[in-house]
Amino acid sequence: MYFFLVNLHHKLFQNSGTDKMAKIPHILLIYTGGTIGMVKDYKTGALKIFNFDKLLKHIPELNQLNCTIHSISLEEPIDSSNMNPDNWVFIAEIIEKNYEKFDGFVILHGSDTMSYTASAISFMFENLSKPVIFTGSQLPIGDLRTDAKENLITSIEIAAAQENGEPIVSEVCLYFEYKLYRANRTTKINAEHFEAFTSPNFPPLGESGVHLKFYKQLIYKPKEIKPFKVRKRLDNNIVILKIFPGITEKVVGSILGIEGLKGVILETFGSGNAPTDKWFVNLLKETINKGVHIINVTQCIGGNVIMGQYETSIELKKVGIINGGDITTESALAKLMYLLGENIPKNEFKSIFETQLRGEISAFE
């Protein structure tokens, strides 16, 4: 599948007042697909993608925002289950090409894999100094009880929010159901509730209620504006291995033995614990000796990996497993693909992975 862009509306909305117009923020809205732009097929009952034009017709309130909104859509919007690293690069390139022309970016994306895409984009963007806000919805825009309108309107407001001519937000975020999160801290936790996302190990950066509040002390502020760079090499020769009670040597051996494998996200129990069986530890050791990077990430929704806290993680530490700390699986996956793509020397990989690059991990004590 390949993406084409459709330039839907050139200067869709613009408030009047010449003096104001020179200064009002310019926002680029990028529609990639997902429920937010879907309708029900009345024959089959299944949700299918509809024309983005209709999405905007449903929200005339956008006219009231004090910004201009240009919008583009993928010619064939996709369900986010079909997103892959090539699509992430494509989205990143849209922003790269339009970076100087716009003050903020809103990406409409299916919620299912939004945390993966948004995490990946956060690593790909170096020296970002403008807001990039991902959002979507649980109910289609045309639905009577839809959450799409609020999510979209507030995301645009956030992308346009400025103080003394500077954007309030200058990082990749995810806005959903009244909360603004650092994107690479999020995870989708509910397939039904409007509150579909959470950020288990980092507080929200903002909240929308009667007022739109920003928690500025938590929002990343670049010290100086450096040239914006997009890192596009992502290496997906990786695997997520979720351990479970009863996991066999055959299963672990065949996964770790995959030809060309370069990295493993090992989803462990609690604070980073795993079986102490000799075969298990030996397989990990052999894999690391072959040059494959293994990251210890907890299966728990919240909390931290602390290798060495229990006997069941001492061996993992000894064999040289990388400590994922409080990173989410989505973010660990994106960081691994990004760092592998950057061809980091083997002896530096562990310490770089354990370092905070985009606010995705809390500092180790």
Ligand code: ASP
């Ligand atoms: N399946 C949809 C998607 O992720 C769900 C959504 O948009 O919320 O594209």
